[in-house]
Amino acid sequence: MTRIESVRLRQILDSRGNTTVEADILTESGGFGRAAAPSGASTGEYEAIELDTSEAIASAREHAVPRLEGAVYVGDQRDVDRTLRAADGTDNFSEIGANSAVAISMAAAKAAADVLGAPLYQHLGGAFRGDNYPIPLGNVIGGGEHAADATAIQEFLSAPVGAPSVQDAVFANAAVHSEVADILAERGVPSAKGDEGAWAPSIDDDDAFEVMDEAVSTVSDEFGFEIRFGLDVAAAEMYDADADEYQYRDRTRSTDEQIEYIADLVDEYDLAYVEDPLDENDYEGFAKLTDKVGEKTLVCGDDLFVTNVERLSEGIEKGAGNSILIKPNQIGTLSDAFDAVELAVENGYDPVISHRSGETEDTTIAHLAVATDAPFIKTGTVGGERTAKLNELIRIEQNVSRL
Numbered sequence: 001m002t003r004i005e006s007v008r009l010r011q012i013l014d015s016r017g018n019t020t021v022e023a024d025i026l027t028e029s030g031g032f033g034r035a036a037a038p039s040g041a042s043t044g045e046y047e048a049i050e051l052d053t054s055e056a057i058a059s060a061r062e063h064a065v066p067r068l069e070g071a072v073y074v075g076d077q078r079d080v081d082r083t084l085r086a087a088d089g090t091d092n093f094s095e096i097g098a099n100s101a102v103a104i105s106m107a108a109a110k111a112a113a114d115v116l117g118a119p120l121y122q123h124l125g126g127a128f129r130g131d132n133y134p135i136p137l138g139n140v141i142g143g144g145e146h147a148a149d150a151t152a153i154q155e156f157l158s159a160p161v162g163a164p165s166v167q168d169a170v171f172a173n174a175a176v177h178s179e180v181a182d183i184l185a186e187r188g189v190p191s192a193k194g195d196e197g198a199w200a201p202s203i204d205d206d207d208a209f210e211v212m213d214e215a216v217s218t219v220s221d222e223f224g225f226e227i228r229f230g231l232d233v234a235a236a237e238m239y240d241a242d243a244d245e246y247q248y249r250d251r252t253r254s255t256d257e258q259i260e261y262i263a264d265l266v267d268e269y270d271l272a273y274v275e276d277p278l279d280e281n282d283y284e285g286f287a288k289l290t291d292k293v294g295e296k297t298l299v300c301g302d303d304l305f306v307t308n309v310e311r312l313s314e315g316i317e318k319g320a321g322n323s324i325l326i327k328p329n330q331i332g333t334l335s336d337a338f339d340a341v342e343l344a345v346e347n348g349y350d351p352v353i354s355h356r357s358g359e360t361e362d363t364t365i366a367h368l369a370v371a372t373d374a375p376f377i378k379t380g381t382v383g384g385e386r387t388a389k390l391n392e393l394i395r396i397e398q399n400v401s402r403l
Ligand SMILES: O=C(O)[C@@H](CO)OP(=O)(O)O
Pocket: 039, 040, 041, 042, 043, 044, 155, 196, 232, 234, 302, 354, 355, 356, 357, 358
């Protein structure tokens, strides 16, 4: 075991061109870890608080760094994360910022792996992890908060459920992305890309379903394995609480209509995955939908659960969803993210490890997915900050000895 010698924090850019926090941790024995915080656009109401980058850094330097340096053993991740929580002193990291907290938490894990000379997934998951790999859910058409004048549903995700390897799955998602571009071109629809690199055409959701259906079936035939698709509805962003309705481009839906609509889509398109189909406060709606379609598809809570064990416990009690999105920066530390995964798995909920719409080249979530044996990872399809994670998964699968 080796103690943290220094924690350095700096501002760097994320994929949207906004600033974010990067942390470097050096240990007394010379181990080194570097990690950066991602950032959401369609953030959940109950997420840990992301502070302005310079405020987060100043506050973490004042409150957290002195408690870590020369004091905490880098391999004791629980202690690193407890120290961050104690330094912050709030429930939601509003003092030092979840952006500083998560960058430090992840950098400590990487420094510990470096000390051990082991890949990060092995340090986090143990010696027997690394035989199962997550299926990547790839965002290929999107709108919502991630692109203006595009689909109301935030993400249409390729789900290569039959892929024999991570590498095949990653390549299949890229092929679906490219096939979507061809179909849009044939239809004469111009398209730019949204924040996560998905196509963001100005088409309505019905058209997007048709395009997705055609694209996954073409690529599935070409690759010779099953590819389905799924959605991140990000319904909290379209929910109007005063009117109690969901706002689509040219119509609205009541909660009951929303549940019917999503259930029909699951049947019509054999959807593999539906994330945030209802508002982030609507446990009952989630439970009703899970009752209807939970045997056929994953009903995943992102803004509903925000990687928080208390919110997940409430969901488990009420039968809301059967899957949880795991985003370390939503809760602030790796220990908290692990606790959420553990509680989910114990209760039959599938964890899906996820990126944010604003990302960096950091690859921690690829290791986290393998370390936790997560069945899925959601980390985009194309673009350097997305392929950083996907390519890292390919390397992990090929057992590259030095990651
Ligand atoms: O809603 C989501 O699942 C994410 C990532 O795709 O988006 P954001 O990071 O903007 O919250």
